[in-house]
Amino acid sequence: MSACKDMDPRVHDIASSIRVVPNFPKPGIMFQDITTLLLNPKAFKDAVDLFVERYKGKNISVVAGIEARGFIFGPPIALEIGAKFVPLRKPRKLPGEVISEEYVLEYGTDCIEMHIGAVEPGERALIVDDLIATGGTLCAAMKLLERAGAEVVECACVIGLPELKKLINSGCPWSMTNRTSNNLPEPVFNAFVHDTPMKEAHFVSTEPEFILLPKIIPHINL
Numbered sequence: 001m002s003a004c005k006d007m008d009p010r011v012h013d014i015a016s017s018i019r020v021v022p023n024f025p026k027p028g029i030m031f032q033d034i035t036t037l038l039l040n041p042k043a044f045k046d047a048v049d050l051f052v053e054r055y056k057g058k059n060i061s062v063v064a065g066i067e068a069r070g071f072i073f074g075p076p077i078a079l080e081i082g083a084k085f086v087p088l089r090k091p092r093k094l095p096g097e098v099i100s101e102e103y104v105l106e107y108g109t110d111c112i113e114m115h116i117g118a119v120e121p122g123e124r125a126l127i128v129d130d131l132i133a134t135g136g137t138l139c140a141a142m143k144l145l146e147r148a149g150a151e152v153v154e155c156a157c158v159i160g161l162p163e164l165k166k167l168i169n170s171g172c173p174w175s176m177t178n179r180t181s182n183n184l185p186e187p188v189f190n191a192f193v194h195d196t197p198m199k200e201a202h203f204v205s206t207e208p209e210f211i212l213l214p215k216i217i218p219h220i221n222l
């Protein structure tokens, strides 16, 4: 699959700077390794700039980054758009009082936490991570922000696994509807998870090598 023909030309270099490591961390997983993108300062800056261009002037006061890789892309975006950065951390990492949100993994559950008071009710928030696979992590992050009274404007990821796009009209509990944006060249998707709108997940990478991750999305039968 080639990138969308109207796609920003920077996207190709960003996507090709991401190394795909087969069978990591376990057999069957095609791991999208963004550390190679970080070795390419132009591609890294382009990735940040794409988000900055999208979110600057949108009255966003909070960028919430998801541990660990959302901590790489979130802070430079926050600085450029004039927002504060709020880390959403794995359990027992934050020293202050926290609110927590559990989410389902392939086996068992995981949890992310945010400091109480880091976000004020009514603030407009952007959630940043490197990648959306099943969307469980982003959904938990959205719930955390919304419980704190923030308005989640969008979720922004560098990589959207194309498997998610195959879920369009799949009829399974996960569904995702394609949505054409009038003012953006990049593909923008509206994701619905178990019928809960996920707002917009902004994907700037649509590379073809990604393969289905049946172990991560076990209930999908494509």
Ligand SMILES: O=P(O)(O)OC[C@H]1O[C@H](OP(=O)(O)OP(=O)(O)O)[C@H](O)[C@@H]1O
Pocket: 066, 067, 068, 069, 070, 129, 130, 131, 132, 133, 134, 135, 136, 137, 138, 216
């Ligand atoms: O859409 P999902 O199925 O929820 O998966 C996406 C999440 O998985 C990865 O993080 P991981 O949980 O591996 O944590 P790490 O970055 O700390 O290794 C990735 O960075 C996302 O945060």
Ligand SMILES: Nc1ncnc2[nH]cnc12
Pocket: 029, 030, 031, 032, 033, 131, 133, 213, 216
């Ligand atoms: N394929 C993948 N590559 C990197 N991080 C991931 N998190 C979940 N699936 C992933």
